[in-house]
């Protein structure tokens with residue numbers, strides 16, 4: 001059977017190690033929360049979403065521990081349509097590194113326009129040190145979308161992906177390129 005899509009997008013998850021990138025992806029793809037082994041190499045998962053009557057094929061790239069050594073390469077960023085920059089709301093350093101490291105890397109390596117979203121993860125935790133307002137403020141100053149979520153309780157996770165994808169579809173410079181390339 002011939003399967004066609006209205007859109008195909010490449011998404012990626014970046015941010016410090018241990019903020020919960022792989023857990024967010026696993027929650028979104030399989031709706032589970034499990035211990036994840038970080039293995040060598042870049043991994044990606046496929047997901048088909050139906051949004052507003054459109055069939056969207058997502059390829060979502062996750063790092064497998066290389067972010068610990070800041071050795072993500074240009075191929076990881078190539079052709080990205082949507083970037084999810086994740087921090088842990090209980091870890092201020094992971095929040096500051098979005099601005100100091102990850103957004104810079106993304107802007108340096110990505111060659112095409114992309115929609116960016118900051119995501120504060122682990123909101124199930126009592127030990128929050130980064131307030132929601134601080135998150136929103138940083139997102140505003142970087143010109144990105146903003147969400148908070150918990151991969152553990154699943155709150156906010158699919159919402160974040162769906163809002164990101166809707167924004168990509170609504171960005172003419174991105175969805176036009178995609179439709180032409182199918």
Ligand code: GDP
Nearest residue numbers: 017018019020021022023036121122150151152
């Ligand atoms: P990554 O290195 O960014 O891919 O992070 P992982 O997904 O491997 O998660 C790092 C650690 O944080 C693991 O022990 C996870 O179980 C834990 N974790 C991930 N997401 C959450 C969450 O939403 N809440 C809590 N409490 N722990 C989480």
Ligand code: MG
Nearest residue numbers: 021022063065
């Ligand atoms: Mg991981």
